[in-house]
Amino acid sequence: MADTELFPRNVPFKPSESLVKWFFIDFILFLAFIVVVCILPMVLTGAVDGYVGIAIVGLLILATGLFFTWTKLYYESMFYELHADELRWRRGVWFRTTGIVPYNRITNLDLRQGPVMRWLNISSIAVQTAGYSGQGTPEIRIEAIEHAEELRELLRNAVHACNNGSGDATGTGRQSTPATAAPEQPRTPIGTSLLILDELRRIRTLLEQQKK
Numbered sequence: 001m002a003d004t005e006l007f008p009r010n011v012p013f014k015p016s017e018s019l020v021k022w023f024f025i026d027f028i029l030f031l032a033f034i035v036v037v038c039i040l041p042m043v044l045t046g047a048v049d050g051y052v053g054i055a056i057v058g059l060l061i062l063a064t065g066l067f068f069t070w071t072k073l074y075y076e077s078m079f080y081e082l083h084a085d086e087l088r089w090r091r092g093v094w095f096r097t098t099g100i101v102p103y104n105r106i107t108n109l110d111l112r113q114g115p116v117m118r119w120l121n122i123s124s125i126a127v128q129t130a131g132y133s134g135q136g137t138p139e140i141r142i143e144a145i146e147h148a149e150e151l152r153e154l155l156r157n158a159v160h161a162c163n164n165g166s167g168d169a170t171g172t173g174r175q176s177t178p179a180t181a182a183p184e185q186p187r188t189p190i191g192t193s194l195l196i197l198d199e200l201r202r203i204r205t206l207l208e209q210q211k212k
Contacts, residue, residue: 006147007154012079018120019078019144023071025116031060080142082154085162087127089140101139104162105129109152110138123148125155 007013039056042048048056073093081088090098108128117123125148126138145151 006150007082009082009084012081014080015075015078015142015144016120016122016146017075018122018146020068020071020075022116022120022122022144023074024068027064027067027071031064035060078143082158085158087140087155089142099140101127101129102162103155103158105131106155106159109155109159111148111152113148117144120144122146125152127155 039048043053070093074091077093077096078091079089085103087101087103088099089101090096106127107130108126110126110128111123112126113123122144125142125145127140127142129139131139142148142151
């Protein structure tokens with residue numbers, strides 16, 4: 001299947017639904033780490049009584065439920081869209097964020113895949129731009145993509161096309177009109193200048209002889 005069929009232009013697409021599983025598994029692993037490192041030693045040493053233990057368990061269950069709900073809402077808010085000369089994106093639950101990344105600003109496209117993502121067969125693409133290169137962080141991550149290699153190749157082709165004249169620096173996709181070159185000023189050949197200088201010297205010599 002062609003890349004353009006997987007990710008057609010001007011048509012919004014979402015990450016894989018496995019993004020919810022990925023976030024939730026990472027959160028559960030994080031909670032397990034906190035329990036083993038912090039809570040379990042307190043329970044074993046008797047530093048936590050029954051009521052405090054019940055409260056901790058209740059808080060963990062509440063945090064898990066809230067995180068799962070937030071992850072579902074976050075997934076529903078995520079959209080990406082490829083255009084002829086730019087990438088558009090939108091995300092956010094409480095604070096909605098949208099952005100536009102012109103292809104001619106993209107400098108790197110890094111494919112990233114952790115152990116859980118590898119198990120879920122998804123990857124993320126970190127889009128690095130010239131404005132963010134000094135900060136060491138990508139301007140946008142295209143999260144949880146099943147066909148990440150195809151999407152990265154499609155973006156690379158778009159970046160290559162924009163950097164070779166199919167777009168301009170404004171991200172509008174219009175071919176920039178080359179500036180009209182200023183007419184070249186006539187130049188005096190070096191040989192002619194030497195002849196004129198020699199002629200002036202002769203005239204000066206003749207005038208000095210007439211004064212004598």
